[in-house]
Amino acid sequence: MNFKPAFAVSLALLLGVSSSVWAQPAGDDPEWTEAEVPPPPAFDVGKLILLDASPNSSLTFGVDPASIHISSRDGIVRYVMVASSASGARNVMYEGIRCATGEFKTYARYSPEGHWNAVSNPEWRSMYGNMPSKHALRFAKAGACDNAAPATSVQSLVKRLKSPNSGTAY
Structure with missing residues (x-):
């Protein structure tokens, strides 16, 4: 094919932007601010939708669909995630994902005593970084x-x- 130079440069820029969008730190958009975080929602471990298991993990992960909220104010997807071991032990987290930067944040953890404990000073972390989620x-x-x-x-x-095969998230 014979592309014009301006088109080739535009295409290269477009491809460069699309591949780097996940690598942007949260501070790159000076206009963005996180909305006030709602309190952790109720959840039901009997209604979890399980995520595809990682072959290297002994844990299974599931999200309660009733806990999912997509904020139109800041674009954060907030949810309750449950990690379960084969022995029945559970870790339950109230988290948010910022798709624009490929980051997540844990707002609170559910205690074995049956109440939420807020994470002191929750911070955005890369889903791809040194300690990926x-x-x-x-x-x-x-x-x-x-x-x-x-x-x-x-x-x-x-x-x-x-039905993960019905749509393409990426």
Whole structure:
């Protein structure tokens, strides 16, 4: 094919931008601010939608679809994630994913005594960094994110989670 130089440069810039969108630190958009975080929602471990298991993990991860909220104010997908071991031990986290930057944040953890404990000073962390979050990344790829944008609705996100081959998150 014979491309004009301006088109080739535009294409290269477009490809460069699309491949680097996940690598941007949260501070790159000076206009963005996180909305006030709602309190952790109730969850039901009997209604979890399980995420594809990682072959290297002894844990299974699931999200309660009733806990998912997509904020139109800041673009954060917030949810309750449950990690379960084969012995029945559970870790439950209230988290958020910022699709625009490929980051996640843990807001609170559920205690064995049955109440939420807020994480002191929660910070955005890369899903790809030195300490990656395999479950947050799996959730993002399963449908929480459409490339650098959050899913268009909770309903479409839940549909993708229930039938992962029906849509393409990436």
